Structures are given as structure tokens and as C-alpha cells.
Amino acid sequence: MNNILNIxxxxxxxxIFILIVFLVAILVVSVVDFGLYFSRLLFYSSLEGWYEPEFLMPLFSSFLIVLIxxxxxxxxxxxxxxxxIHVELxxxxxxxxxxxxxxVLDYSTMKPEKLxxxxxxxxxxxxxxxxxKSAGISMKLRKKSSVDQK
Known part of the structure; x- marks a missing residue:
């Protein structure tokens, strides 16, 4: 039984290792996409109106995707x-x-209940x-198994 649990x-x-590899690949592609989008906005478009939401929203969205x-x-x-599992993370x-x-929400079409x-x-x-965080503890949800107990 212990062999099966070890397997x-x-x-x-x-x-989990495969998931990490895939996530790193996704992050690399996302960072490249963010960089390309940012450079296109910076070098190939007029900077007039750069502070407008239509200009900044896709940029913020891409940045936050990378952060997530x-x-x-x-x-x-x-x-x-x-x-x-680290609950705070x-x-x-x-x-x-x-x-x-x-x-990135379009507030003009949102119902108040959803907001x-x-x-x-x-x-x-x-x-x-x-x-x-204020409790100063790192809450962890640990899996219990007979392998851990021996």
C-alpha cells in the first residue's frame, strides 16, 4: 500500500512540474505579447490621447494577466x-x-447588482x-496521507 502511495x-x-513548465511558457509568451503591444503603442502610434482609457485598458489588462x-x-x-497550499497566495x-x-469592465453596460x-x-x-497577514501566520492547507504520517 505504501508503494502505491509513493507512486x-x-x-x-x-x-505539478509539467504545470510549472506550461505556466512558465505561458508567462514568457504573455510578457512578449505585452512588450510587443507596448512597443507598438509607443513607437507606431500617435501618443496623442495616451491617457485615454481606450489606450490604457488593454495595456493594464495584459500587465495584470502577467502578474496573475x-x-x-x-x-x-x-x-x-x-x-x-498557501492560503494567502x-x-x-x-x-x-x-x-x-x-x-477592464465596461461600466455602462453593467447591472448594479453585479457591481x-x-x-x-x-x-x-x-x-x-x-x-x-495581521495574524502573522502562514496558513497552509496540508494534505494528510499515510506517507506523511510514517
Missing amino acids: VKHIEKSI GIELLETIKAYLKDDS VILVAIIALARKII YGLAGLILSLSVAYFLI
Whole structure:
């Protein structure tokens, strides 16, 4: 039985390693895409109106996508290293993803109920992150298995 658990553990580590490789590839492509988009805006278009939302929104969106990817990579690396899920990193990824969603929203077509829901999500995630950080602890969800107990 212990051999089977060790095999499963090895397969799990291999899958996580493959996910890291794919995520790094996605991040590299995203950074290149961000750089190309930014350079096109900077060098090949008129800088008139650069402060307009239509000009900046795709740039912010691409930047935040890269940031979300980096935080996801940190979460997966922490899981691989400690064999546990770091709750504060997961909450941070959710906050960044939600911030990206809010930044690129078209408020003219949004229903107020959806905006209230997003505000509630921001508030609850922020409070959770604050409580975890102010407690000075690193909350980890550790998997229990008979391999860990022996």
C-alpha cells in the first residue's frame, strides 16, 4: 500500500512540474505579447490621447494577466516545495484577478447588482487577506496521507 502511495506522490509531483513548465511558457509568451503591444503603442502610434482609457485598458489588462501568472507560479512552487497550499497566495491571486476584471469592465453596460457582488468579493477577499497577514501566520492547507504520517 505504501508503494502505491509513493507512486501516486511521484506522479503528482511530475504533473505539478509539467504545470510549472506550461505556466512558465505561458508567462514568457504573455510578457512578449505585452512588450510587443507596448512597443507598438509607443513607437507606431500617435501618443496623442495616451491617457485615454481606450489606450490604457488593454495595456493594464495584459500587465495584470502577467502578474496573475506570476502569482499562480508562486502558488504552484510553494505547493511543490512544502506540499501544502498557501492560503494567502491563493487569496492574493484572487484579488489580482478580480482587480483585473474590475479595471477592464465596461461600466455602462453593467447591472448594479453585479457591481455590488464584485464589491462584496473585493471586501471579503481583502478582509481575509488582512486577517491572515495581521495574524502573522502562514496558513497552509496540508494534505494528510499515510506517507506523511510514517
